[in-house]
Amino acid sequence: xxxMKDTARALVRIGYDSRVHxxxxxxxxxxxxxxxxxxxxxxxxxxxxFVPRLLExxxxxxxxxxxxxxxxxxxxxxxRTAEVFAELEPFGVRHEDxxxxxxxxxxxxxxxxxxxxxxxTLLDGGPGTVSLKPTG
Numbered sequence: 351x352x353x354m355k356d357t358a359r360a361l362v363r364i365g366y367d368s369r370v371h372x373x374x375x376x377x378x379x380x381x382x383x384x385x386x387x388x389x390x391x392x393x394x395x396x397x398x399x400f401v402p403r404l405l406e407x408x409x410x411x412x413x414x415x416x417x418x419x420x421x422x423x424x425x426x427x428x429x430r431t432a433e434v435f436a437e438l439e440p441f442g443v444r445h446e447d448x449x450x451x452x453x454x455x456x457x458x459x460x461x462x463x464x465x466x467x468x469x470x471t472l473l474d475g476g477p478g479t480v481s482l483k484p485t486g
Contacts, residue, residue: 380412383409438470
């Protein structure tokens, strides 16, 4: 596996089969894991095709395995970045970490995709839904 990210909050690796393995750790790991699973399931149910699709969920290890949405984007205008994140809102999600590091490019169809939903907000609410967006 190729290591992509190793921080206090998560370890992200890409397997040789191109699947993305994300293990949550650190502050609010359980909550962030639960929330990202909830948001990704919500987006899949709504037919959103430009986000990772959950393949496996391992609550005991706080680990998810998803499809790969392409390679990281190094340069994108501020306007285009905002447009990409705005495309989520019709699917009922607002991404609360709207940084370039959370946009990828899928060469297969020339599509910008969005990753990393642990701080996203479900706009239509629902029981038990909270935003884990850091404040201040």
